[in-house]
Amino acid sequence: MKHLLSLSGLLASFAALPAFAQESLRIDGLEIIGKPVDGEMGFQPGVTRLATDIHDLDYLILVIITLITVFVTGLILWVAVRYNKKRNPTPASFTHNTPIEIAWTILPIVILVLIGAYSLPILFRQQEIPVADITIKAVGNQWYWSYEYVDEEFGFDSYMIGAPATLSAEDEQAGAVANVLNPAMEAKLAAAGYGRDEWLLATDTSVVVPIGKTIVMQVTGSDVIHAWAMPAFGVKQDAVPGRLAELWFSADKEGVYFGQCSELCGQAHAYMPITVKVVSEAAYAEWLGKAKAEYAGIAQPVTVASN
Incomplete structure (x- = not known):
């Protein structure tokens, strides 16, 4: 029984990890630049x-x-x-x-x-993929993304805010329902620094990169075909299980950018967004130090054929 209780506590701590990470690794004060806007035509602002x-x-x-x-x-x-x-x-x-x-x-x-x-x-x-300053591996899963900062040897999962995996018992008691926008979900978005306009776009954890650096994304899938797409960066790459594809970008403006899985991948395809935050080198170094402390040594739950 003692070991069972210890195991239960360990699993609970891992389940709560995204919430703790979201608080300790949060970066505020960034302008939301790359997102769809109702009633507007044309492209999102290009920052690469x-x-x-x-x-x-x-x-x-x-x-x-x-x-x-x-x-x-x-x-x-x-x-x-x-x-x-x-x-x-x-x-x-x-x-x-x-x-x-x-x-x-x-x-x-x-x-x-x-x-x-x-x-x-x-x-x-x-x-033609240039030499990377930072290499990040993106793995598409039904229906969330897993990221690994390859050179730093840590990784994390990224779920849409409001996905079942992001809801705690307290959220449910407050009235939050998975994948439903209601006052309780708006409060959850606000707690993460977003508004109702970012519903279906914002994620509990974000890819963070420094401005002006060459970022190479290694993209694959763990189950079905997904696609990692970021309109403001002008990139889209299919995530095919068993294959490791690459894309690259170098963003020239700090801000928050939203993308989506752009390949129909099942029931919750619409609830699989992407969030990238472009920050200064100093802010990135600070975030990286916190991220290493938060995530380093935590085994990733999914092993894919491209590992």
């Missing part, structure tokens, strides 16, 4: 070179497509009016027009070459 590249490419292609659409629509309208039956009772009949045929062959080639010349360097920049 990769994101601004994607935005520029999208704008270029949008301009090209708009010009083509306007030209073709105008041409159709002009032909419909100029050569209708009333104005052109005896239609002309011809089969070839060499200048036009040359033009509609060469012009699309030029447009495609222009798009390719602009987009290929962007693609290579995304896929």
Whole structure:
């Protein structure tokens, strides 16, 4: 019985770990920059070179497509009016027009070459992984993320605030219901430094990285295919069980950024957000010291094939 009670206490302490870690490792005072906003159009603010590249490419292609659409629509309208039956009772009949045929062959080639010349360097920049200042392993699970700071030898799990794993007995007594936004859940969000607008976005623990450093994320899955996506960074990588893929980013603005699992992964796919906090080097060093003390030596509960 004594050993059983000791084991129960140990398991309870591990279950409560995310709550303690959230309090001791919390970083306040950061602006929330990367998140979806109701009623707005366009991209989230790009804070990496990769994101601004994607935005520029999208704008270029949008301009090209708009010009083509306007030209073709105008041409159709002009032909419909100029050569209708009333104005052109005896239609002309011809089969070839060499200048036009040359033009509609060469012009699309030029447009495609222009798009390719602009987009290929962007693609290579995304896929050529630079030397990392910090390497972080992200493992997708149903339905949360596990992170490991590879060089520092510690890791932690990250759940959406409001997921069943984040609710304590006190939360339930206060009226909190898993995956339901109610006053008790709003209070839980507020206690973590978030508001109701961050519901379905905020997590109990966050990936913390320093500004301006090259971060390499090693991405895999433990069960089904997930995807680690952060719109403000311009990155998305499938997390495939048994495979270790990589992405990289270097954020140039401090703040809080939200992402989501972007691959349909089961019942609670919608409740699998990602939170990244970009901080100063001094704040990162302080957080890292606390994180090592909090997490170092704690065995990760899931072992994946890519370990």
